Amino acid sequence: MRHSLGLGLLLAVAACAKTPPPKSAGDKPSGPQEIVSIPADPYPSTYRPYPSVTTVIQNATIYDGAGGKLSGGAVRLENGKVVEIGQTVTVPAGAQVIDARGKYVTPGIIDIHSHMGDYPSPGVDAHSDGNEATGPNRAEVWAEHSVWPQDPQFTRALAGGVTSFHVLPGSANLFGGRGVTMRNVLGRTAQDMKFPGAKPSLKMACGENPKRVYGSKNQAPATRMGNIAVDRQVWSDAVIYKRKWDEYARKAKAGTAKPTDAPRRELANDTLMGVLNGDILVQNHCYRADEMANVIAMSKEFGYHVAAFHHAVEAYKIADLLKTENICAAMWADWWGFKMESYDGIRENAAFVDSAGACAIIHSDDADGIQRLNQEAAKAMAAGRRAGLAITPEHAWEWVSLNPAKGLGIDKETGSLAPGKRADVVLWNGEPFSVYSRPEKVWIDGAVMYDWADAAKRPVTDFELGQPGRGDTK
């Protein structure tokens, strides 16, 4: 691991450093000093699960999200957690029992690439809050600070079975800023929706977008080589920044540094140092295989790891490399041809990545697509099968649940139906890879947050009040 002196460690030290500074000031610090640190979580999650009742879903076909399937199986949700899954489970007195004969149960869908809240509906200019396209390195901005919690798109995604999602800044910049993982539970603030404890991400972008945005302003980067050059200088500076903080922390711990010796905080470098310390995950927009390979080499040069390549249209060309490097590929099922770097898109992409043993993810990047990630996965699965690969539906479900959870570092908490995990569950009225199936109910932390048959369980955002179509089924 590259955690020489993690942000977390700095914080822990700071939390204990309650001792007041020494009364006698001198040139040489003596005795315990206040240790200046960078707050790791200054905008903490205020998310709280909603009340739930013990629920048993029986007689269901279950895709557990980790590749397992149960026919006529059952799952018990208690205190917001999955507590039991099997052919039969204990039915406690007073539990709500749902007979899911003919129906399907899956873990909730997780979208690793969304701009909901940052590019909300309606998409008027005044709502365009996803790209701080004022410089190629804007690692200091946080997507969560643009999230509008009244975005109606959240509710449509919920009706499509999405229980967690990651909001990323756009791809105009090489370093777009921090992304945030959210629960799909509406709140009055963005902090109300934040997934507690989930690591932030750094959004990076390869290819056409940054070079077009800045090249058209006659500034760097204007080429792909310019992209990498600017990237490398930024990383090189971030390494120096980290070195300064590490040095300060070492001295402060040894009692040989004053608070005024702490380096000046540079917010963009805070994010980059977080990556170098392993506290922030890199989510890298990158279409072309050759560019992904360049980024992998760059990550080794500066000592970080890419969690996932997003829009990885050509991931299938380097699926073996992604496997070796333990990097997920987040892909559309079949988008292609809308820009040059998407020209070689094929429907077998996810299946080929999966078949190489790498981590395949189906993502949306789209407020419409996020409502039907199950359908996107179905197309990708079918294409793989047609190419001769044996892919079961219960395995392909990992592409929209456990694998995105891995890419976001939340797989210990969600992404599959395993005892102890958050009860993020979808009940489908049919096989979820069929075009004729829809979610009937969605549980988040064991609470029913959507019920297709109950208007009281279909949220309506403030924006839609008093508007035509308010409260309509969508």
Add this chain to the structure above:
Amino acid sequence: MKYFFALALLIGAPGAAETIAITGGTVATVSSDTPIEGGTVIISGGRITAVGLSVAVPAGATVIDATGKWVTPGIFAAMSFIAVSEVGAVDQTNDTGAAKSPYSAAIDLTPGINPASSSIAVERQGGVTRSAVGLNAPTAIFGGQGAMISLAASGDIVTRPRAFQYVEMGEQGARNAGGSRPVAFLNFRNALHEAERYARNPAAFDSGRERESLVTRLDAAALVPVVEGRQPLVVHVERAQDIRNVLALRSEFPRLKPILLGAREGWLVAAEIAAAKVPVITMPLFDNPNSFEALASTRNNVGRLVRAGVLVGLGITEQDASFQARNLPNYAGNMVAQAKVPSGVGLTWAEALRSVTSAPAAIFGMGDTGTLAAGERADVVVWDGDPLELTSAPTAIFIDGVRQPITSRQTELRDRYLRLGTASLPLQYRP
């Protein structure tokens, strides 16, 4: 419509097409709601010559065994940008709109239709055999004249040039016209009156003309068939009131033949659209209020329009990677799913299939296309499963009776990269 039919016959029919018998499949004719189990479809001379349970296979016919498979008419995209855009963001390859053109309505899309475009093979692989291809109107309210094409791998793919005129009358139209809906409607009325004046006396068009009439001679001439009702007018509108206002234009231009495109708030005025006998082309899955002209967006829109009696065809109404013509059967399938949602309004399976076959054909007056019946144009697809399902794909495709390849540069990429690993030569040496 006679005019169109004659034109279609002249242009559309290919030369020698063999006799084919597709046997044993589940034949969804579209002309009937109930599929024929184990039916036979005979194709000869580019036309369907017989469909039914007890149809004799002609001597010498090529037999395609469709046992366990489905047979449908080819998918007809009521709108798309197939063949006129290769790489959307690469301007040189994208002929859908012309922001710097002095002309608008006069633009004829035909020279932009590229039969070698890779989009044709990719979309055809999804069972799409025919499409209306459209334009964008980036600066004026009128975009020009779109065409009907086939997705055939060879021959002339332009089934009907100048099949419709395109106009923006919603938010985009307001922007293009100078900043408001009133000026868009003013532009529209002025242009059509100029067309009428041109039609009365083309030679006198330029004399005594107000300088501010703002309509070029070519554009006025191009709008004559629109104002005379000989060429349908595809009108992009979303907001309910914009739809009402467009329908009301017929009191001033009674022969106008509007086709509404988009119409995401159409359900709010479904009875009025139905009474006006105006068809709708839409993308059925939009349900976010992503503009102020589409606040009432819902996946119930198509179902409610069809219940009200409106002829609805599904199409790709926006040039956007997320929506592709090859997925139209799935969008139709989603309408069947919508009908199962409590208080949802969707389509029956038969209605859903119509919305991507016979309905688009009917909207554009191609009455000989979109169903499996004797005399119909032989656009036929054999599927390995329910044609509306996500996991199904065509196993055989015929356009005008000619068997089509189910390959594309995407299948070549697939085959090249199916097995990675070291070889004696770089991958680029693979076929």
